[in-house]
Amino acid sequence: MSSPAFNLRQYGRASSVDRHAFAQWVVPVRGELAFELEGRGARLDLLQGAFVAPMAGHAQTASDDDRFLIVDCPAEMFDDDTLECLQRQPVLALPARVRSMAQRLGTVVGEQVEATFVQAELPGLLQAFSLAGSATRLQAVCARIEANPGQAWPVERIAGEVGVSGSRLHALFRQAFGLSPQAWLSGSRLRWARGRLADSDVPIAAIAQHAGYSEQSALTRALRREWGMTPADYRRRFRHPQ
Known part of the structure:
Protein backbone atom coordinates (compact mmCIF):
# COMPACT_ATOMS: atom_id res chain seq x y z
CA MET A 1 0.00 0.00 0.00
CA SER A 2 1.21 3.51 -0.78
CA SER A 3 -0.74 5.58 1.75
CA PRO A 4 -2.44 5.04 5.12
CA ALA A 5 -6.12 4.15 5.33
CA PHE A 6 -8.71 4.13 8.13
CA ASN A 7 -11.53 1.59 7.96
CA LEU A 8 -14.38 0.65 10.27
CA ARG A 9 -15.06 -3.08 10.43
CA GLN A 10 -17.14 -5.77 12.07
CA TYR A 11 -15.45 -9.15 12.43
CA GLY A 12 -18.04 -11.65 13.54
CA ARG A 13 -17.30 -14.93 15.25
CA ALA A 14 -14.79 -16.67 12.98
CA SER A 15 -11.57 -15.69 11.25
CA SER A 16 -8.68 -17.42 9.49
CA VAL A 17 -5.06 -16.38 9.98
CA ASP A 18 -4.18 -13.31 7.91
CA ARG A 19 -0.84 -11.70 6.98
CA HIS A 20 -0.10 -8.51 5.07
CA ALA A 21 2.94 -6.44 4.13
CA PHE A 22 1.71 -3.25 5.82
CA ALA A 23 1.45 -2.38 9.50
CA GLN A 24 -1.93 -2.14 11.20
CA TRP A 25 -3.53 -0.83 14.37
CA VAL A 26 -6.70 -2.41 15.77
CA VAL A 27 -8.63 0.03 17.97
CA PRO A 28 -12.00 -1.10 19.39
CA VAL A 29 -14.94 1.27 19.01
CA ARG A 30 -17.64 -1.07 20.33
CA GLY A 31 -17.60 -4.59 21.73
CA GLU A 32 -14.50 -6.71 22.27
CA LEU A 33 -12.20 -8.94 20.28
CA ALA A 34 -10.41 -12.17 21.15
CA PHE A 35 -7.19 -11.50 19.26
CA GLU A 36 -4.35 -13.87 18.46
CA LEU A 37 -1.08 -12.48 17.14
CA GLU A 38 1.82 -14.77 16.30
CA GLY A 39 0.54 -17.33 18.80
CA ARG A 40 -0.06 -14.81 21.61
CA GLY A 41 -3.61 -14.21 22.76
CA ALA A 42 -5.21 -11.03 24.10
CA ARG A 43 -8.63 -9.53 24.60
CA LEU A 44 -9.16 -6.11 23.04
CA ASP A 45 -11.80 -3.68 24.28
CA LEU A 46 -12.30 0.08 24.62
CA LEU A 47 -9.19 0.37 26.80
CA GLN A 48 -6.85 -1.96 24.91
CA GLY A 49 -5.88 -2.24 21.25
CA ALA A 50 -3.18 -3.95 19.24
CA PHE A 51 -0.47 -3.30 16.67
CA VAL A 52 0.05 -5.82 13.87
CA ALA A 53 3.57 -5.67 12.42
CA PRO A 54 4.09 -6.37 8.70
CA MET A 55 3.71 -10.09 7.87
CA ALA A 56 2.67 -10.99 11.44
CA GLY A 57 0.07 -13.75 11.46
CA HIS A 58 -3.15 -12.77 13.24
CA ALA A 59 -6.71 -13.97 13.72
CA GLN A 60 -9.65 -12.75 15.74
CA THR A 61 -13.12 -13.58 17.04
CA ALA A 62 -15.48 -10.75 17.93
CA SER A 63 -18.47 -10.35 20.17
CA ASP A 64 -21.93 -9.48 18.86
CA ASP A 65 -22.51 -5.92 17.64
CA ASP A 66 -18.80 -5.14 17.42
CA ARG A 67 -17.07 -2.32 15.57
CA PHE A 68 -13.36 -1.62 15.23
CA LEU A 69 -11.22 1.14 13.77
CA ILE A 70 -8.55 -0.47 11.60
CA VAL A 71 -5.63 1.74 10.60
CA ASP A 72 -3.44 0.44 7.79
CA CYS A 73 -0.01 2.09 7.40
CA PRO A 74 2.89 1.50 5.02
CA ALA A 75 5.82 0.01 6.93
CA GLU A 76 7.99 2.86 5.62
CA MET A 77 6.21 5.27 7.97
CA PHE A 78 8.00 3.73 10.97
CA ASP A 79 11.62 4.04 11.97
CA ASP A 80 13.30 0.74 12.82
CA ASP A 81 13.46 1.32 16.58
CA THR A 82 9.76 2.18 16.87
CA LEU A 83 8.74 -0.80 14.72
CA GLU A 84 10.91 -3.14 16.78
CA CYS A 85 9.41 -1.82 20.03
CA LEU A 86 5.85 -2.29 18.75
CA GLN A 87 6.67 -5.80 17.56
CA ARG A 88 7.90 -6.71 21.04
CA GLN A 89 4.85 -5.21 22.78
CA PRO A 90 1.95 -5.36 20.31
CA VAL A 91 -0.90 -5.19 22.83
CA LEU A 92 -1.40 -1.52 23.64
CA ALA A 93 -3.06 0.32 26.49
CA LEU A 94 -4.94 3.02 24.60
CA PRO A 95 -4.35 6.64 25.68
CA ALA A 96 -7.43 8.78 26.22
CA ARG A 97 -6.83 10.81 23.05
CA VAL A 98 -6.67 7.64 20.95
CA ARG A 99 -9.89 6.33 22.49
CA SER A 100 -11.55 9.68 21.85
CA MET A 101 -10.39 9.62 18.23
CA ALA A 102 -11.82 6.14 17.76
CA GLN A 103 -15.18 7.18 19.19
CA ARG A 104 -15.34 10.22 16.89
CA LEU A 105 -14.57 8.15 13.82
CA GLY A 106 -16.85 5.39 15.03
CA THR A 107 -19.85 7.55 14.13
CA VAL A 108 -18.87 7.52 10.43
CA VAL A 109 -21.45 5.81 8.25
CA GLY A 110 -19.98 3.01 6.13
CA GLU A 111 -16.55 1.41 6.26
CA GLN A 112 -14.10 3.78 4.56
CA VAL A 113 -13.04 6.90 6.47
CA GLU A 114 -12.42 9.96 4.29
CA ALA A 115 -8.87 11.06 3.54
CA THR A 116 -9.38 14.38 5.36
CA PHE A 117 -9.99 12.48 8.62
CA VAL A 118 -6.93 10.30 8.01
CA GLN A 119 -4.76 13.38 7.51
CA ALA A 120 -6.09 14.96 10.69
CA GLU A 121 -5.98 11.92 12.98
CA LEU A 122 -2.98 9.85 11.88
CA PRO A 123 -0.29 12.12 13.43
CA GLY A 124 -1.81 11.70 16.88
CA LEU A 125 -1.80 7.92 16.52
CA LEU A 126 1.81 7.85 15.34
CA GLN A 127 2.88 10.13 18.15
CA ALA A 128 1.09 8.11 20.81
CA PHE A 129 2.96 4.89 19.99
CA SER A 130 6.36 5.99 18.67
CA LEU A 131 9.54 6.42 20.67
CA ALA A 132 10.54 9.85 21.96
CA GLY A 133 13.00 11.43 19.54
CA SER A 134 12.31 8.87 16.82
CA ALA A 135 11.93 9.62 13.13
CA THR A 136 8.33 8.39 13.33
CA ARG A 137 7.46 10.93 16.02
CA LEU A 138 9.29 13.69 14.15
CA GLN A 139 7.21 12.96 11.05
CA ALA A 140 4.05 12.97 13.18
CA VAL A 141 4.67 16.45 14.53
CA CYS A 142 5.60 17.70 11.05
CA ALA A 143 2.24 16.43 9.80
CA ARG A 144 0.51 18.29 12.64
CA ILE A 145 2.28 21.50 11.67
CA GLU A 146 1.41 21.00 8.00
CA ALA A 147 -2.26 20.67 8.90
CA ASN A 148 -2.30 23.70 11.24
CA PRO A 149 0.64 25.98 10.37
CA GLY A 150 -1.08 29.07 11.76
CA GLN A 151 -1.03 27.80 15.32
CA ALA A 152 1.70 28.93 17.69
CA TRP A 153 4.59 26.50 17.24
CA PRO A 154 7.44 27.63 19.51
CA VAL A 155 10.44 25.33 19.74
CA GLU A 156 9.33 24.27 23.23
CA ARG A 157 6.00 22.94 21.93
CA ILE A 158 7.56 21.08 19.01
CA ALA A 159 10.21 19.60 21.30
CA GLY A 160 7.53 18.48 23.75
CA GLU A 161 5.58 16.67 21.03
CA VAL A 162 8.73 14.96 19.76
CA GLY A 163 9.68 14.12 23.35
CA VAL A 164 13.15 15.72 23.41
CA SER A 165 14.89 18.86 24.66
CA GLY A 166 15.09 21.99 22.55
CA SER A 167 18.75 21.44 21.72
CA ARG A 168 18.11 17.83 20.74
CA LEU A 169 15.21 18.97 18.56
CA HIS A 170 17.54 21.28 16.61
CA ALA A 171 19.92 18.37 16.06
CA LEU A 172 17.09 16.09 14.85
CA PHE A 173 15.78 18.68 12.39
CA ARG A 174 19.27 19.37 11.09
CA GLN A 175 19.89 15.67 10.63
CA ALA A 176 16.54 14.96 8.97
CA PHE A 177 15.94 18.10 6.90
CA GLY A 178 19.10 20.20 6.97
CA LEU A 179 17.07 23.01 8.57
CA SER A 180 16.34 24.43 12.00
CA PRO A 181 12.83 23.78 13.38
CA GLN A 182 11.84 27.41 12.81
CA ALA A 183 13.15 27.38 9.23
Missing part, protein backbone atom coordinates in the same frame (compact mmCIF):
# COMPACT_ATOMS: atom_id res chain seq x y z
CA TRP A 184 11.10 24.24 8.56
CA LEU A 185 8.06 25.90 10.15
CA SER A 186 8.51 28.99 7.97
CA GLY A 187 8.61 26.80 4.89
CA SER A 188 5.45 25.00 5.96
CA ARG A 189 3.58 28.25 6.55
CA LEU A 190 4.62 29.66 3.19
CA ARG A 191 3.65 26.43 1.42
CA TRP A 192 0.21 26.52 3.06
CA ALA A 193 -0.24 30.18 2.08
CA ARG A 194 0.76 29.48 -1.54
CA GLY A 195 -1.84 26.74 -1.68
CA ARG A 196 -4.60 29.08 -0.50
CA LEU A 197 -3.51 31.79 -2.93
CA ALA A 198 -3.71 29.31 -5.79
CA ASP A 199 -6.96 27.55 -4.93
CA SER A 200 -9.16 30.15 -3.25
CA ASP A 201 -10.42 33.73 -3.42
CA VAL A 202 -9.81 34.30 0.30
CA PRO A 203 -8.38 37.80 0.89
CA ILE A 204 -4.61 37.86 1.15
CA ALA A 205 -4.71 39.42 4.63
CA ALA A 206 -6.86 36.52 5.90
CA ILE A 207 -4.54 33.96 4.32
CA ALA A 208 -1.57 35.61 6.03
CA GLN A 209 -3.31 35.52 9.40
CA HIS A 210 -4.38 31.87 9.12
CA ALA A 211 -0.90 30.86 7.97
CA GLY A 212 0.60 32.30 11.14
CA TYR A 213 2.03 35.57 9.84
CA SER A 214 1.74 38.62 12.07
CA GLU A 215 0.43 40.72 9.17
CA GLN A 216 0.06 40.66 5.40
CA SER A 217 3.38 42.44 4.91
CA ALA A 218 5.18 39.56 6.63
CA LEU A 219 3.73 37.12 4.09
CA THR A 220 4.68 39.50 1.29
CA ARG A 221 8.29 39.66 2.49
CA ALA A 222 8.52 35.88 2.83
CA LEU A 223 7.04 35.19 -0.61
CA ARG A 224 9.15 37.85 -2.27
CA ARG A 225 12.28 36.45 -0.63
CA GLU A 226 11.58 32.84 -1.67
CA TRP A 227 9.71 33.29 -4.95
CA GLY A 228 10.53 36.82 -6.09
CA MET A 229 6.91 37.94 -6.26
CA THR A 230 4.13 39.39 -4.13
CA PRO A 231 1.10 37.35 -3.03
CA ALA A 232 -1.05 39.12 -5.64
CA ASP A 233 1.51 38.27 -8.34
CA TYR A 234 1.62 34.66 -7.19
CA ARG A 235 -2.18 34.40 -7.29
CA ARG A 236 -2.38 35.84 -10.79
CA ARG A 237 0.28 33.44 -12.07
CA PHE A 238 -0.73 30.23 -10.33
CA ARG A 239 -4.49 30.59 -9.74
CA HIS A 240 -6.21 27.26 -10.37
CA PRO A 241 -9.24 27.40 -12.69
CA GLN A 242 -12.52 26.80 -10.87
Whole structure:
Protein backbone atom coordinates (compact mmCIF):
# COMPACT_ATOMS: atom_id res chain seq x y z
CA MET A 1 0.00 0.00 0.00
CA SER A 2 1.21 3.51 -0.78
CA SER A 3 -0.74 5.58 1.75
CA PRO A 4 -2.44 5.04 5.12
CA ALA A 5 -6.12 4.15 5.33
CA PHE A 6 -8.71 4.13 8.13
CA ASN A 7 -11.53 1.59 7.96
CA LEU A 8 -14.38 0.65 10.27
CA ARG A 9 -15.06 -3.08 10.43
CA GLN A 10 -17.14 -5.77 12.07
CA TYR A 11 -15.45 -9.15 12.43
CA GLY A 12 -18.04 -11.65 13.54
CA ARG A 13 -17.30 -14.93 15.25
CA ALA A 14 -14.79 -16.67 12.98
CA SER A 15 -11.57 -15.69 11.25
CA SER A 16 -8.68 -17.42 9.49
CA VAL A 17 -5.06 -16.38 9.98
CA ASP A 18 -4.18 -13.31 7.91
CA ARG A 19 -0.84 -11.70 6.98
CA HIS A 20 -0.10 -8.51 5.07
CA ALA A 21 2.94 -6.44 4.13
CA PHE A 22 1.71 -3.25 5.82
CA ALA A 23 1.45 -2.38 9.50
CA GLN A 24 -1.93 -2.14 11.20
CA TRP A 25 -3.53 -0.83 14.37
CA VAL A 26 -6.70 -2.41 15.77
CA VAL A 27 -8.63 0.03 17.97
CA PRO A 28 -12.00 -1.10 19.39
CA VAL A 29 -14.94 1.27 19.01
CA ARG A 30 -17.64 -1.07 20.33
CA GLY A 31 -17.60 -4.59 21.73
CA GLU A 32 -14.50 -6.71 22.27
CA LEU A 33 -12.20 -8.94 20.28
CA ALA A 34 -10.41 -12.17 21.15
CA PHE A 35 -7.19 -11.50 19.26
CA GLU A 36 -4.35 -13.87 18.46
CA LEU A 37 -1.08 -12.48 17.14
CA GLU A 38 1.82 -14.77 16.30
CA GLY A 39 0.54 -17.33 18.80
CA ARG A 40 -0.06 -14.81 21.61
CA GLY A 41 -3.61 -14.21 22.76
CA ALA A 42 -5.21 -11.03 24.10
CA ARG A 43 -8.63 -9.53 24.60
CA LEU A 44 -9.16 -6.11 23.04
CA ASP A 45 -11.80 -3.68 24.28
CA LEU A 46 -12.30 0.08 24.62
CA LEU A 47 -9.19 0.37 26.80
CA GLN A 48 -6.85 -1.96 24.91
CA GLY A 49 -5.88 -2.24 21.25
CA ALA A 50 -3.18 -3.95 19.24
CA PHE A 51 -0.47 -3.30 16.67
CA VAL A 52 0.05 -5.82 13.87
CA ALA A 53 3.57 -5.67 12.42
CA PRO A 54 4.09 -6.37 8.70
CA MET A 55 3.71 -10.09 7.87
CA ALA A 56 2.67 -10.99 11.44
CA GLY A 57 0.07 -13.75 11.46
CA HIS A 58 -3.15 -12.77 13.24
CA ALA A 59 -6.71 -13.97 13.72
CA GLN A 60 -9.65 -12.75 15.74
CA THR A 61 -13.12 -13.58 17.04
CA ALA A 62 -15.48 -10.75 17.93
CA SER A 63 -18.47 -10.35 20.17
CA ASP A 64 -21.93 -9.48 18.86
CA ASP A 65 -22.51 -5.92 17.64
CA ASP A 66 -18.80 -5.14 17.42
CA ARG A 67 -17.07 -2.32 15.57
CA PHE A 68 -13.36 -1.62 15.23
CA LEU A 69 -11.22 1.14 13.77
CA ILE A 70 -8.55 -0.47 11.60
CA VAL A 71 -5.63 1.74 10.60
CA ASP A 72 -3.44 0.44 7.79
CA CYS A 73 -0.01 2.09 7.40
CA PRO A 74 2.89 1.50 5.02
CA ALA A 75 5.82 0.01 6.93
CA GLU A 76 7.99 2.86 5.62
CA MET A 77 6.21 5.27 7.97
CA PHE A 78 8.00 3.73 10.97
CA ASP A 79 11.62 4.04 11.97
CA ASP A 80 13.30 0.74 12.82
CA ASP A 81 13.46 1.32 16.58
CA THR A 82 9.76 2.18 16.87
CA LEU A 83 8.74 -0.80 14.72
CA GLU A 84 10.91 -3.14 16.78
CA CYS A 85 9.41 -1.82 20.03
CA LEU A 86 5.85 -2.29 18.75
CA GLN A 87 6.67 -5.80 17.56
CA ARG A 88 7.90 -6.71 21.04
CA GLN A 89 4.85 -5.21 22.78
CA PRO A 90 1.95 -5.36 20.31
CA VAL A 91 -0.90 -5.19 22.83
CA LEU A 92 -1.40 -1.52 23.64
CA ALA A 93 -3.06 0.32 26.49
CA LEU A 94 -4.94 3.02 24.60
CA PRO A 95 -4.35 6.64 25.68
CA ALA A 96 -7.43 8.78 26.22
CA ARG A 97 -6.83 10.81 23.05
CA VAL A 98 -6.67 7.64 20.95
CA ARG A 99 -9.89 6.33 22.49
CA SER A 100 -11.55 9.68 21.85
CA MET A 101 -10.39 9.62 18.23
CA ALA A 102 -11.82 6.14 17.76
CA GLN A 103 -15.18 7.18 19.19
CA ARG A 104 -15.34 10.22 16.89
CA LEU A 105 -14.57 8.15 13.82
CA GLY A 106 -16.85 5.39 15.03
CA THR A 107 -19.85 7.55 14.13
CA VAL A 108 -18.87 7.52 10.43
CA VAL A 109 -21.45 5.81 8.25
CA GLY A 110 -19.98 3.01 6.13
CA GLU A 111 -16.55 1.41 6.26
CA GLN A 112 -14.10 3.78 4.56
CA VAL A 113 -13.04 6.90 6.47
CA GLU A 114 -12.42 9.96 4.29
CA ALA A 115 -8.87 11.06 3.54
CA THR A 116 -9.38 14.38 5.36
CA PHE A 117 -9.99 12.48 8.62
CA VAL A 118 -6.93 10.30 8.01
CA GLN A 119 -4.76 13.38 7.51
CA ALA A 120 -6.09 14.96 10.69
CA GLU A 121 -5.98 11.92 12.98
CA LEU A 122 -2.98 9.85 11.88
CA PRO A 123 -0.29 12.12 13.43
CA GLY A 124 -1.81 11.70 16.88
CA LEU A 125 -1.80 7.92 16.52
CA LEU A 126 1.81 7.85 15.34
CA GLN A 127 2.88 10.13 18.15
CA ALA A 128 1.09 8.11 20.81
CA PHE A 129 2.96 4.89 19.99
CA SER A 130 6.36 5.99 18.67
CA LEU A 131 9.54 6.42 20.67
CA ALA A 132 10.54 9.85 21.96
CA GLY A 133 13.00 11.43 19.54
CA SER A 134 12.31 8.87 16.82
CA ALA A 135 11.93 9.62 13.13
CA THR A 136 8.33 8.39 13.33
CA ARG A 137 7.46 10.93 16.02
CA LEU A 138 9.29 13.69 14.15
CA GLN A 139 7.21 12.96 11.05
CA ALA A 140 4.05 12.97 13.18
CA VAL A 141 4.67 16.45 14.53
CA CYS A 142 5.60 17.70 11.05
CA ALA A 143 2.24 16.43 9.80
CA ARG A 144 0.51 18.29 12.64
CA ILE A 145 2.28 21.50 11.67
CA GLU A 146 1.41 21.00 8.00
CA ALA A 147 -2.26 20.67 8.90
CA ASN A 148 -2.30 23.70 11.24
CA PRO A 149 0.64 25.98 10.37
CA GLY A 150 -1.08 29.07 11.76
CA GLN A 151 -1.03 27.80 15.32
CA ALA A 152 1.70 28.93 17.69
CA TRP A 153 4.59 26.50 17.24
CA PRO A 154 7.44 27.63 19.51
CA VAL A 155 10.44 25.33 19.74
CA GLU A 156 9.33 24.27 23.23
CA ARG A 157 6.00 22.94 21.93
CA ILE A 158 7.56 21.08 19.01
CA ALA A 159 10.21 19.60 21.30
CA GLY A 160 7.53 18.48 23.75
CA GLU A 161 5.58 16.67 21.03
CA VAL A 162 8.73 14.96 19.76
CA GLY A 163 9.68 14.12 23.35
CA VAL A 164 13.15 15.72 23.41
CA SER A 165 14.89 18.86 24.66
CA GLY A 166 15.09 21.99 22.55
CA SER A 167 18.75 21.44 21.72
CA ARG A 168 18.11 17.83 20.74
CA LEU A 169 15.21 18.97 18.56
CA HIS A 170 17.54 21.28 16.61
CA ALA A 171 19.92 18.37 16.06
CA LEU A 172 17.09 16.09 14.85
CA PHE A 173 15.78 18.68 12.39
CA ARG A 174 19.27 19.37 11.09
CA GLN A 175 19.89 15.67 10.63
CA ALA A 176 16.54 14.96 8.97
CA PHE A 177 15.94 18.10 6.90
CA GLY A 178 19.10 20.20 6.97
CA LEU A 179 17.07 23.01 8.57
CA SER A 180 16.34 24.43 12.00
CA PRO A 181 12.83 23.78 13.38
CA GLN A 182 11.84 27.41 12.81
CA ALA A 183 13.15 27.38 9.23
CA TRP A 184 11.10 24.24 8.56
CA LEU A 185 8.06 25.90 10.15
CA SER A 186 8.51 28.99 7.97
CA GLY A 187 8.61 26.80 4.89
CA SER A 188 5.45 25.00 5.96
CA ARG A 189 3.58 28.25 6.55
CA LEU A 190 4.62 29.66 3.19
CA ARG A 191 3.65 26.43 1.42
CA TRP A 192 0.21 26.52 3.06
CA ALA A 193 -0.24 30.18 2.08
CA ARG A 194 0.76 29.48 -1.54
CA GLY A 195 -1.84 26.74 -1.68
CA ARG A 196 -4.60 29.08 -0.50
CA LEU A 197 -3.51 31.79 -2.93
CA ALA A 198 -3.71 29.31 -5.79
CA ASP A 199 -6.96 27.55 -4.93
CA SER A 200 -9.16 30.15 -3.25
CA ASP A 201 -10.42 33.73 -3.42
CA VAL A 202 -9.81 34.30 0.30
CA PRO A 203 -8.38 37.80 0.89
CA ILE A 204 -4.61 37.86 1.15
CA ALA A 205 -4.71 39.42 4.63
CA ALA A 206 -6.86 36.52 5.90
CA ILE A 207 -4.54 33.96 4.32
CA ALA A 208 -1.57 35.61 6.03
CA GLN A 209 -3.31 35.52 9.40
CA HIS A 210 -4.38 31.87 9.12
CA ALA A 211 -0.90 30.86 7.97
CA GLY A 212 0.60 32.30 11.14
CA TYR A 213 2.03 35.57 9.84
CA SER A 214 1.74 38.62 12.07
CA GLU A 215 0.43 40.72 9.17
CA GLN A 216 0.06 40.66 5.40
CA SER A 217 3.38 42.44 4.91
CA ALA A 218 5.18 39.56 6.63
CA LEU A 219 3.73 37.12 4.09
CA THR A 220 4.68 39.50 1.29
CA ARG A 221 8.29 39.66 2.49
CA ALA A 222 8.52 35.88 2.83
CA LEU A 223 7.04 35.19 -0.61
CA ARG A 224 9.15 37.85 -2.27
CA ARG A 225 12.28 36.45 -0.63
CA GLU A 226 11.58 32.84 -1.67
CA TRP A 227 9.71 33.29 -4.95
CA GLY A 228 10.53 36.82 -6.09
CA MET A 229 6.91 37.94 -6.26
CA THR A 230 4.13 39.39 -4.13
CA PRO A 231 1.10 37.35 -3.03
CA ALA A 232 -1.05 39.12 -5.64
CA ASP A 233 1.51 38.27 -8.34
CA TYR A 234 1.62 34.66 -7.19
CA ARG A 235 -2.18 34.40 -7.29
CA ARG A 236 -2.38 35.84 -10.79
CA ARG A 237 0.28 33.44 -12.07
CA PHE A 238 -0.73 30.23 -10.33
CA ARG A 239 -4.49 30.59 -9.74
CA HIS A 240 -6.21 27.26 -10.37
CA PRO A 241 -9.24 27.40 -12.69
CA GLN A 242 -12.52 26.80 -10.87
